Amino acid sequence: MNNCPKISIIVPIYNVAPYLRQCMDSIIQQTYPNIEIICVDDGSTDESGTIADEYAKKDSRVRVIHQSNGGVSSARNIALTHISGKYVIFVDGDDWLAPNTCALAMSHDTDLVMWAYTREYPEHCAPKQVFEKERQFRNAECHDLLRRMVGLSDEELAHPENADALSTVWGKLYRADIIAQHQLRFTDLQRIGTYEDGLFNLSYISYIDSAVYVPTCLYHYRKNTGMTARYRESLAQQWKNLFKDMLCYIGEREHNAPDLLQALNNRISLSIIGLGLNAIACPNRKAITEIREILADPDYRKAVKTLPMRYFPPHWWVFFLCCKLRLTYGVFLLLKCMERMKG
Numbered sequence: 391m392n393n394c395p396k397i398s399i400i401v402p403i404y405n406v407a408p409y410l411r412q413c414m415d416s417i418i419q420q421t422y423p424n425i426e427i428i429c430v431d432d433g434s435t436d437e438s439g440t441i442a443d444e445y446a447k448k449d450s451r452v453r454v455i456h457q458s459n460g461g462v463s464s465a466r467n468i469a470l471t472h473i474s475g476k477y478v479i480f481v482d483g484d485d486w487l488a489p490n491t492c493a494l495a496m497s498h499d500t501d502l503v504m505w506a507y508t509r510e511y512p513e514h515c516a517p518k519q520v521f522e523k524e525r526q527f528r529n530a531e532c533h534d535l536l537r538r539m540v541g542l543s544d545e546e547l548a549h550p551e552n553a554d555a556l557s558t559v560w561g562k563l564y565r566a567d568i569i570a571q572h573q574l575r576f577t578d579l580q581r582i583g584t585y586e587d588g589l590f591n592l593s594y595i596s597y598i599d600s601a602v603y604v605p606t607c608l609y610h611y612r613k614n615t616g617m618t619a620r621y622r623e624s625l626a627q628q629w630k631n632l633f634k635d636m637l638c639y640i641g642e643r644e645h646n647a648p649d650l651l652q653a654l655n656n657r658i659s660l661s662i663i664g665l666g667l668n669a670i671a672c673p674n675r676k677a678i679t680e681i682r683e684i685l686a687d688p689d690y691r692k693a694v695k696t697l698p699m700r701y702f703p704p705h706w707w708v709f710f711l712c713c714k715l716r717l718t719y720g721v722f723l724l725l726k727c728m729e730r731m732k733g
Contacts, residue, residue: 394424397492398475398566401429401483402465407437409484409612414445416610417481418452422492427452428469429483433459438483463576463586466559470569478564484612485510485560491608495563500526501598503563504556507609517607520555527601533647536595539588540636540650541657547701550660557588561609568597582635583628589635596643621671626684629665633658633689658693662713666725678722685716 399417403410417427429446431439431454439456446452455468466480479495481487495503506519527535535556537543542553568574574593576586595601622628633654640650662684669680684690694713702710705724712720 394422395477395496396424396426396475397422397477397479397496397563398473399425399427399479399481399492400466400469400473401427401442401481402432402462402469403429403434403438403442403483404432404459404462404465405434405436405438406483407434407441410438410441413481413483413486414442414452416486416489418445418449419489420487420492421490422496425451425492426473426475428472429454430465430469431456432461432465433457461579463578467575470575473566476566478566478569479562480559481609482560482611486610488608488610492563494604494606494608498602498604500600500602501565501568502595502601503604504601505561505604505609506607507561507611508607510610510612512614515610518555518611519605519607520552521603521605523605525603527603529599532595532598532601535601536592536644537649537653539592539595540640541653541655542660543649543653543656544698545701547656547698548703550663550702550706553657553660554585554588556603557585557591559587559590560611562591564594565598568594572597577635579628581628582632583622583625585632589632589639592636592639622668625668626665626680629661630689633661652696655693655696656698658689659697659710659713662690662694662721663709663725663728666721667729670722670725670729674722678718681721681725682716682718685713685718685721691716 401413401417429442429452431442442454446454453472455472457465457468479492495505506517509516509518538556542550546552572593574590577589579586582589636654640646640654644650665684666681669677669684672680694710697710699707699710709721709724712724
């Protein structure tokens with residue numbers, strides 16, 4: 391064991407009692423021998439904290455930190471101050487790992503290891519692979535990976551559903567020294583709404599010289615499809631903050647590289663889908679008003695104007711044509727169709 395570098399596995403926990411044992415069992419049963427497990431109970435109101443404490447009593451590799459509810463970013467940031475491993479893996483408390491995850495990840499000598507995952511639905515499962523074959527990124531090639539974190543480009547736009555397929559922090563192995571040296575931390579979701587993982591990865595990738603993507607499904611991501619969509623009143627402003635942060639990053643760290651600016655414009659355009667689906671969680675009249683405001687917003691109009699639509703399949707081409715022409719009712723009806731198909 392002493393010859394194997396330690397991996398710190400960080401598990402943020404919030405009200406996941408029905409699933410936590412499966413998660414913890416999958417981690418403690420890893421075939422790789424040298425791990426520590428840092429669980430952060432983020433103010434759970436169910437039995438999650440008690441379950442985590444039970445594992446800590448049974449296995450000395452498990453440590454549990456209890457804190458008031460501060461969100462997943464806060465939980466991960468606290469955990470990062472307690473790690474002692476040379477490498478870091480993040481696992482959400484309702485997900486689980488394949489038994490050989492750590493061993494396979496450690497078989498690659500690189501700054502970042504990424505792997506495929508399986509979406510676990512209540513009635514079925516679906517593998518998700520961004521690349522069909524193993525892919526290496528070396529030196530300047532890491533810029534391509536960085537661009538992918540900013541947004542899709544060219545032929546990738548044929549599959550808008552893959553916009554964030556690489557952006558999660560779970561499904562990856564990080565070097566702890568890079569995180570520590572550059573004091574990398576997660577942004578508060580209260581400010582940006584979503585994509586805290588993506589911002590963390592943007593910062594991390596800007597400091598690395600090598601990465602590898604492994605098309606083996608090692609992470610199991612639980613998808614709960616029965617949840618009713620909930621309207622988030624602050625989402626539009628939060629995403630404005632997110633895009634502003636990304637634009638500042640591109641300017642300050644990447645000298646306004648044209649490919650990154652175009653990828654960000656593409657992300658802003660694609661975000662109309664998410665904002666629209668959020669809007670239709672409201673009564674129809676309010677939803678239509680909100681969609682009209684989105685389509686009239688100068689930032690979205692500018693982004694859609696430069697969107698290379700020739701790569702889209704027909705249904706997305708029609709959707710973004712409606713966005714360009716500011717056809718509010720057309721966008722509304724297409725979003726309603728999407729919602730029904732998701733259901």
